[in-house]
Amino acid sequence: MLTPEQIDRLVEGRDADPFATLGVHPADPDSGKTGFTACVLLPDAVSVSAQTLDGKPVGELALIHPAGLFEGKVKIRKRQPLRYEAQYADGGTYATIDPYGFGPVLGPMDDYYFAEGSHKRLFEKLGAHPMEHEGIAGTHFAVWAPNARRVSVVGDFNRWDGRRGAMRHRQDAGVWEIFLPEVGIGQPYKFEIVGPDGVVLPLKADPFAFRSELRPSTASIVNGPPAHIWGDANHRDYWQKADARRQPISIYEVHAGSWQRDGNGDFLHWDALAERLIPYVVGMGFTHIEFLPISEFPYDPSWGYQTLGLYAPTARFGDPAGFARFVDGAHRAGIGVLLDWVPAHFPTDEHGLARFDGTALYEHADPRKGFQPDWNTAIYNFGRREVAEYLTNNALFWAERYHVDGLRVDAVASMLYLDYSRKPGEWIPNDHGGRENVEAVAFLQGMNKALYADSPGVMTIAEESTSWPQVSAPVHQGGLGFGFKWNMGFMHDTLRYLAREPVHRQHHHDDITFGLLYAFSENFVLALSHDEVVHGKSSLLHKMAGDDWQKFATLRAYYAFMWGYPGKKLLFMGQEFAQRAEWSEQRALDWNLVDHAPHHGVQMLVGDLNRLYRSRPALHARDCEAEGFEWVLVDGAADSVFAWQRRAPGHKPIVVISHFTPVLRHGYRMRLPVGGRWREILNSDACEYGGSGAGNMGVVEADESGWANITIPPFGTLMLELDY
Incomplete structure (x- = not known):
C-alpha cells in the first residue's frame, strides 16, 4: 500500500520518480511472496478495471484518493504493462495502456555521450519518436531538463494533465523520458515542468520537435522522419566530389512567405512554391536557393530570425514532408537549397527555451553574456557542452534529414565578440582579458568540423561583418572552419560609390579598387541581401544615383560588374527585375513590373549573367584565388573606368570593363592582356x-602589344573573351 506521503506527491504532481509507485509492482517485495499490485492516476474516473494487453481481466482497482488515484491487486504471474478501463460519472468509458509498465528506451551510452557533449544523433534520441517498444506502438518522449523537480509530457491523450504524464528521470544526463503507448503521429504535446523552486512553469514546446502547430498556437506535434523517397542521388554525388570554391555558385535569396502569394494573398505551401519557384530559378540560371530561416518561429516580422523550433520546418508552408519534397524537387532540377541558420540567439517567449527548466539552461544567467540588446533576445551558452551539442546536432539534422546543401550562419560577429553592441561595463572579458568569445569560437569550429565530416558536399557560409581572421580557413589551420564568408565590405563600398553623383565618383575610385586588396583573404560570397532593401534603405534600383534612366543603366552595369568580380554571387529576390519598392514580408513581390521593358531588361541581364558565369570557368573557377584575377586598368579614376582580367588554367581569359559615368566613350585606348581578337560576350547597355546599344559590334581587335580602341557605353559593363 502507498504511504500518505506518496499519495500526496502523486495527486499533487510532485513525485519526481513516478515509476517507483505507478504501474505494476510486487505486492510485498520483502516477504518473498508472489503477487502484484497496480496503481494508476485517472482524475475524474469513478471506477477502474485492469486487463492484460490481450484483454484478459485481472482485477478491479480501488479508489484510494478522490483525485482519481486507484490501486489494487492484479492477477498476473509476471510484471507487465496493463490496460486500464475507466468509467466516468457521465457514463463514458475510457481505455488506456499504462505507460508505467514499460522500461526505458534510452541506454547508458546515450547518457554518457550526451553528458560528454559528443552525441551526434541526439535528434534520434531526444524529442518525440513514434516507435514500437516492447511490442506496443506508441511514442517515446525525451527532454533535457536537469534542474527540474518533475517533467511531464501532456496533450489531448492525457487531458493536458501533468500528473498523468510524469517522466522517468535519468539523473546522469539530466534527461527525462517516457514511452506513451497508443500516442501517434499528429498528436500535439508540450512539456509541463516543475522548476527547482517547486513552481510549475508555463507549458514548454519541445526543443527537438520535428513539427509544430501553426502560430499563434505553440504546441509541438508528434512527427516521424520525412516519409519521402529521395531521388536526388546524382545531385548529392556531384557536390560530394566537387570543390565548392571552384564551382559556379549563384544564390537566389528568398523569403518563402513573400516571393509570391496565392490568389487570396495567403502563403504558398511547399508544393505550390516548388511548382513556381524551382522552374523560375532554373530559368534564371541560379545555382542555389537560399531561404531566410524556415525553422519554426512565433513572430512573422522577425522573418524567421527569432526561431524557437530549430528542428521543425515552420507550419506556415505546410507539413515537414512538403519541405522534403521541395528540396528533392530542387535537387532533381539541379538546384541546391541553402538555409539561413540562427545559432546566435533565441527569443524569450515563455513556451520556448528561455529558463527552460526554471533555470538559465540554454542561455547564460548573467545578462552581460546571456542577453542580446539589439534584438531583445537571449544568447546561447556556447560554453555548455549540452547547448553546443544541441546546436551542432541541428546543423547535422538539416543536412541528414532534409538533404539541405548548406547553412548560411546568421550574425556570426555577434557570437564572436563579447562586447558586440555593448558599452563599457556591459560585458565580461574572457579569461585572458579580451573581447573574443572563446566559447563561441570553439562551438563554431566544432560545428563546422562535425558538419563537413559527417555531410560531405554540404557548405557553411558565415555572415561575419568584421575583420576576424580566417573565418573560411580550416580549423586545423586555426580558422573557424566555414566554407565561405559574406563579403560585407564589397557590398558597403560599392553601394556607397554608386549612390554618389557620377561627377563625384572619380574622387572615390578606391571604393571599388580597395576590395581587391583583401578579396582573396577569405572564400567570399558577394551578397546583395535582404538587409540592404528594408528599413528605409530603399531598393537596389533606388540606391543608384540619377534619374530613372541612369538608375536602370547603373544597376545593369553594377550587376555585370559584380558577376565579373571574384567571388560567389547572392542576390535577394525581386532585385533581379529591379523591384522599385522596399521589400516587405507582408506582401508578394511586385511581379507586374516584369511586364515593363526596363524591368524585363534587368531580369534578362541577370539570367544571361548567370548563364555566362556558369559556362565560363574563367569567371568562377578561381573565384577564391588571386591567380584568377589581374588588373588591366586600375588607375582610370578620371573616367570612372575599371578593367580587369579573369582567368582559369586551360580556359579562355575574360576581360571585364566597367564604366560609371553617363559619357559614351568612343575609341577608349586600353591595353588588353594579349593581342588578338576579343569577342564581346556581354554588354550591359x-x-x-x-x-x-552602344558597343563594339561584337568584336574588339587588339594589336600584337594588346593595345585596342574600345567603345565603352555610358553606365556600362563589357565582358570580352579572347577568341583564339
Whole structure:
C-alpha cells in the first residue's frame, strides 16, 4: 500500500520518480511472496478495471484518493504493462495502456555521450519518436531538463494533465523520458515542468520537435522522419566530389512567405512554391536557393530570425514532408537549397527555451553574456557542452534529414565578440582579458568540423561583418572552419560609390579598387541581401544615383560588374527585375513590373549573367584565388573606368570593363592582356536589356602589344573573351 506521503506527491504532481509507485509492482517485495499490485492516476474516473494487453481481466482497482488515484491487486504471474478501463460519472468509458509498465528506451551510452557533449544523433534520441517498444506502438518522449523537480509530457491523450504524464528521470544526463503507448503521429504535446523552486512553469514546446502547430498556437506535434523517397542521388554525388570554391555558385535569396502569394494573398505551401519557384530559378540560371530561416518561429516580422523550433520546418508552408519534397524537387532540377541558420540567439517567449527548466539552461544567467540588446533576445551558452551539442546536432539534422546543401550562419560577429553592441561595463572579458568569445569560437569550429565530416558536399557560409581572421580557413589551420564568408565590405563600398553623383565618383575610385586588396583573404560570397532593401534603405534600383534612366543603366552595369568580380554571387529576390519598392514580408513581390521593358531588361541581364558565369570557368573557377584575377586598368579614376582580367588554367581569359559615368566613350585606348581578337560576350547597355546599344559590334581587335580602341557605353559593363 502507498504511504500518505506518496499519495500526496502523486495527486499533487510532485513525485519526481513516478515509476517507483505507478504501474505494476510486487505486492510485498520483502516477504518473498508472489503477487502484484497496480496503481494508476485517472482524475475524474469513478471506477477502474485492469486487463492484460490481450484483454484478459485481472482485477478491479480501488479508489484510494478522490483525485482519481486507484490501486489494487492484479492477477498476473509476471510484471507487465496493463490496460486500464475507466468509467466516468457521465457514463463514458475510457481505455488506456499504462505507460508505467514499460522500461526505458534510452541506454547508458546515450547518457554518457550526451553528458560528454559528443552525441551526434541526439535528434534520434531526444524529442518525440513514434516507435514500437516492447511490442506496443506508441511514442517515446525525451527532454533535457536537469534542474527540474518533475517533467511531464501532456496533450489531448492525457487531458493536458501533468500528473498523468510524469517522466522517468535519468539523473546522469539530466534527461527525462517516457514511452506513451497508443500516442501517434499528429498528436500535439508540450512539456509541463516543475522548476527547482517547486513552481510549475508555463507549458514548454519541445526543443527537438520535428513539427509544430501553426502560430499563434505553440504546441509541438508528434512527427516521424520525412516519409519521402529521395531521388536526388546524382545531385548529392556531384557536390560530394566537387570543390565548392571552384564551382559556379549563384544564390537566389528568398523569403518563402513573400516571393509570391496565392490568389487570396495567403502563403504558398511547399508544393505550390516548388511548382513556381524551382522552374523560375532554373530559368534564371541560379545555382542555389537560399531561404531566410524556415525553422519554426512565433513572430512573422522577425522573418524567421527569432526561431524557437530549430528542428521543425515552420507550419506556415505546410507539413515537414512538403519541405522534403521541395528540396528533392530542387535537387532533381539541379538546384541546391541553402538555409539561413540562427545559432546566435533565441527569443524569450515563455513556451520556448528561455529558463527552460526554471533555470538559465540554454542561455547564460548573467545578462552581460546571456542577453542580446539589439534584438531583445537571449544568447546561447556556447560554453555548455549540452547547448553546443544541441546546436551542432541541428546543423547535422538539416543536412541528414532534409538533404539541405548548406547553412548560411546568421550574425556570426555577434557570437564572436563579447562586447558586440555593448558599452563599457556591459560585458565580461574572457579569461585572458579580451573581447573574443572563446566559447563561441570553439562551438563554431566544432560545428563546422562535425558538419563537413559527417555531410560531405554540404557548405557553411558565415555572415561575419568584421575583420576576424580566417573565418573560411580550416580549423586545423586555426580558422573557424566555414566554407565561405559574406563579403560585407564589397557590398558597403560599392553601394556607397554608386549612390554618389557620377561627377563625384572619380574622387572615390578606391571604393571599388580597395576590395581587391583583401578579396582573396577569405572564400567570399558577394551578397546583395535582404538587409540592404528594408528599413528605409530603399531598393537596389533606388540606391543608384540619377534619374530613372541612369538608375536602370547603373544597376545593369553594377550587376555585370559584380558577376565579373571574384567571388560567389547572392542576390535577394525581386532585385533581379529591379523591384522599385522596399521589400516587405507582408506582401508578394511586385511581379507586374516584369511586364515593363526596363524591368524585363534587368531580369534578362541577370539570367544571361548567370548563364555566362556558369559556362565560363574563367569567371568562377578561381573565384577564391588571386591567380584568377589581374588588373588591366586600375588607375582610370578620371573616367570612372575599371578593367580587369579573369582567368582559369586551360580556359579562355575574360576581360571585364566597367564604366560609371553617363559619357559614351568612343575609341577608349586600353591595353588588353594579349593581342588578338576579343569577342564581346556581354554588354550591359545592349538594347535587349533596355540600354542604348552602344558597343563594339561584337568584336574588339587588339594589336600584337594588346593595345585596342574600345567603345565603352555610358553606365556600362563589357565582358570580352579572347577568341583564339
